[in-house]
Amino acid sequence: MVVSADPAARIGRSLQARLLATVLALMGTVWAAVAVSTWVDTQHELNELLDAHLSQAAALLVTQRLDDLEGDDFPPLPQLHKYQARVAIQVWHEGRLVVRSTQAPEAPLAPAQTAGLSQQVVGGQGWRVLTAPGREADVVIHVAELDSARQHILASSLGRAVWPILLALPLLALGVWWAVRGAVQPLRRLGQAVAERRPESLEPLAVSEVPREVAPLVGALNGLFGRMAALLESERRFTADAAHELRTPIAAIRMQAQVAQGADEAPERAQALAATVKGCDRAARVVEQLLQLARLESEASQGEGAMRRGETSADMAAGARGLMAELEPQACARGQKLVLDAGEAVAVMMPAGLAQVLLRNLIDNALRYSPDGAVVRVSVRRRPDERGGCLVVEDTGAGLAPDELARLGERFFRVVGSGQHGSGLGWSIVRRLARLFKLDVMVDRSDTLGGLRVTVTWLDEGQS
């Protein structure tokens, strides 16, 4: 489990936290927008309504004759409602305050020349003022309302609507959290199922049990499991085969040595000892080939880059010439004939040592699997199209049946009845080299010699 130390980063990587934050932010924004627009709307409607009330009140006053209102000792207008305190009325005649309501200030609520609705500040308070001319000349009527009163009405009516929403937000967050948690539960279960697996259990996960969105991930995992199982299987087969290839010569060496120990007569002992030596040679060859294969595999796993850094060019023709001189005695011993068909140098882009390994495996195989007295011909030429080189190793041996051709390159595949102790590792090495250096290997029946023909072709660098 990787646990990030940075909590912000952890939240950023948690689907659940991200979904929760996004949903809540969106909801909050929408609610805020609704609240603002409601506020504006309500304020507008409220102003219209209350302004209408103001003008009604003003209209009533306008219809009054001044004499009815005027008096040296007119009583302040009685207070009939608690909200009335917020409403003020002033009647001015010739610049003199004639009538005012109880709460109305002494100062004029608005300049005399104002007409209609206006916004004024009198005595440190904001007023909404309707100014109308009276019935008689020089009479001005102000009907006003405290702004704070209006704001109070607005706030209390909207506040009632906003509070439940603010309270609901945490509940909603809880609900969203629960829903999202439920939605990511299959992922959690999947993770647990994978975590609890034993390393060797590679059977696929059930796709039917996961949501559609997770199915591609499960599919990919199953694909990976499949490839790993195949890899493990091939490794296990290789181990079993390698064990066989090593155990058999060792068993033979041991058995022959014991035969020599128990032999009563000198010829029997000599024969057993000779067989012991032969077994040692064979075991050494298998070990050498296994090491070659292991080296190639480790180089391949280091990537082609590492392989190519040490890249040099080798002359295949010279390599074949040198190797055939070396193998000549071995071929001679079985009456076999080695023929080389090579002219000028033919370059191949691989280290000379590995080119040697390739040649040795091909020519050695041909000699081993051909009968005594067979002819093995090796030709190294430029390709007819001059874009690369071509190596052909062919023999007069029995060749291979189609199903045997198909099995070539399987590690430890041997040709039944060849009577020779090859481990079949040679082919694996050839195939491995071909893959590493982009060589093209083809196996078929030789037109001219009738036996097996192996054709290796390659392109010069820069050709493709």
Add this chain to the structure above:
Amino acid sequence: MRILLAEDDELLGSGLKAGLAQQGFHVDWVRDGVAAERELLAGDHQAVVLDLGLPRQDGMVSLRAARARGVLTPVLVLTARDAVAARIEGLDAGADDYLVKPVDLHELAARLRALVRRAHGQTQTQLEAGDVRLDPVAHEVWHRGLPVELSGREYDLLHAFMLNAGRVLSRDQLEQHLYPWGSEVASNAVEVHIYNLRRKLRADLIETVRGVGYVLRANRSSP
């Protein structure tokens, strides 16, 4: 004792053949699974040493086929496959013993003797028939407590009779016990060896059953 060896490896096969011969076995050697199955079905051998990774047919297939056809010959699997699963599979397929290469010659011989002994219902290492006693390990025979000198063939013949005490053996069967493939067998060879055994041990040890063969009576011992 005649043993069938199924091993495709030339070097190991020749070593096993020579080594087992030193231990007193007659070894017939086949090199592929099909031949191994054929010889198992023929039933000419007292025991079989079977490699599994054989050409043409896996040794396991040969073994299963033979067991399915009722072949009871003891089979010792000698293979490079050392995985526990492979051992279990081999034993369940009908192998009586399972050895992983490389193997010690003396151990192999001892296990083969044990297999043959058990296959004949014997638990004692030494075989006894009345006053005749045979030690398959030391290749020695005693009569009334005294060692008796027998030739290789005479010993093999006596061993075969003692393993099959009370059972009538035909001349063909006896020849199969005695001679590996390719041996030239004189027509009266078995009679000559039986005559010698009667002479060296006891005249009535081996009875002739007219027209059928010979039988060793274990319970009839001379006073």
